[in-house]
Amino acid sequence: MAHILDGKLLSAQVLEEVAREVEILKAERGVVPALAVILVGDDPASQVYVRNKAKRATEVGMLSIEYRFDADTSQEKLNKLILELNRDPTVHGILVQLPLPSHLSEDEVIAAIAPGKDVDGFHPQNVGALASGQPALVPCTPQGCMIMLQEVYEDLRGKSAVVVGRSNIVGKPMAMLLLQANCTVTIVHSHTVGIEEICRRADIVVAAVGRAGLVKSDWIKPGATVIDVGINEVYEEGRRKLRGDVDFQNVEPIAGAITPVPGGVGPMTIACLLLNTLKVAKEKSAFMKRNGLATEAM
Template sequence: MAQIIDGKALSAQVLQQVASDVALLKDEHGIVPTLAVVLVGEDPASQVYVRNKIKRAREVGIGSKEYLLDANTTQNELAQLIDALNDDAQVHGILVQLPLPDQLDEDAVIASIHPDKDVDGFHPLNVGALAAGRDTLVPCTPQGCMIMLHQAHPDLSGKHAVVVGRSNIVGKPMAMLLLQANCTVTIVHSRTRDIESLCRHADIVIAAAGRRELIDADWIKPGATVIDVGINAIEIEGKRKLVGDVAFEAVSQVAGAISPVPGGVGPMTIACLLLNTTRAVTRQLSVEHGAMAANG
């Protein structure tokens, strides 16, 4: 039976560190790290995510500002709000909850957030910095996955990792982080031939395909580590249940370590969002100090 990589327990450790960082920023700089959360429309899942993020932020001492916009909000109206938040020195992180209504251009919205306030790590400049191996704000889910992997493997160097899925939010940044950790990385996707064979040779499998219980036991090398990013709602005997992209019961009999759904990557994603908020403050302070020195 595989070791369970407990995302709830690990996220509690990360949040403890965030609370310590928040206290330090308050004591040394008089700053209360503040996250602005923008929700457009009334998507039920997005509302739940936003509530959870704000709840956790308050628990660790991070301030929050909520902006709940009508589903018919125009591109210009949203752009004006983001411009105002970019210019607000009391706001250190900006999160626009995705997905957005169809009339809004997500790429344009993401690009309009100042890179130093981009706590999701989606801005093109932050994406490029990650690809170049520079210090930057990193997407929260891949960052959480890395913390979970290090729980099972303090040293990832030389391991073969297969990332199932090539999204901009998880798959691609996940591959970049694994490369930085000196893994050999293979990305597989819907057009890849013989995915099962590629996964079967991996020391690490990151499942981020968005297809429920896609990965079965015969995809996994005995002793491999499996991180399940998928969250899929299904109904069993009239009851709603969340399952991942991995057939958990079967794979846990083969894998050496595995993350569950729920209770795995999900809590880590929120914890890393708040970690990014304190890191955003630090980045903004270094810019201010650099400007002062240049003008000094």
């Protein structure tokens, strides 16, 4: 049976370290890392995500600031708030909860966030830096996946990895991080011929397409590590359940390690969001100290 990669346990370890670093930053520099979260509309899932992010931020000693707007909020109003937060020296991270109502441009909103405060890691500048191997704020879900892989492998060099899905949020940055770790990486998608055979040759399979149970047992090489990013609502026996992109019940006996859904990658995403916020706060604090600037301006 596969080793179950417990995202709740791993995220708790990450958050414990974040909380320790936050306390040091407060004590030594008087800086409180602050995360501003913007929610537009009343999507139930988004409300749950925002609530969980705020709860975790508070638990690690950060300041959580929420802005809630009606679904008919204009692009101009949203962009104006982002500009104000960009200019606010006390705000270290800005996150706009996606998806947005259809009349709003997600690309425009993401581009409006200052790259240095883009703790989601979606800004084109951060994406470009990641692709070229430069320092960047990394998207939270792929970052969480990498932490989980490090629980399995001391060294990822030379491992064969397949990423199922090519989204800007998970698939593409996941592939870039695996490349940086010196894996041999293949991205497969809806137009790929022979996906099953490609996956069967992989040491690592990361599934991120949003199709419940897509990855079957005959896609997986015995002993491979399977990271399931998918979170899909399904109804089984008249009850709503969450299922991943992997057929967990049948893949688990074959895999060497696997993430469950729920309780796998999901908790790691929020932990890495706060890790990014801490990173911004620490880098800004170091900059202020090097330049002899007052911490009150932070």
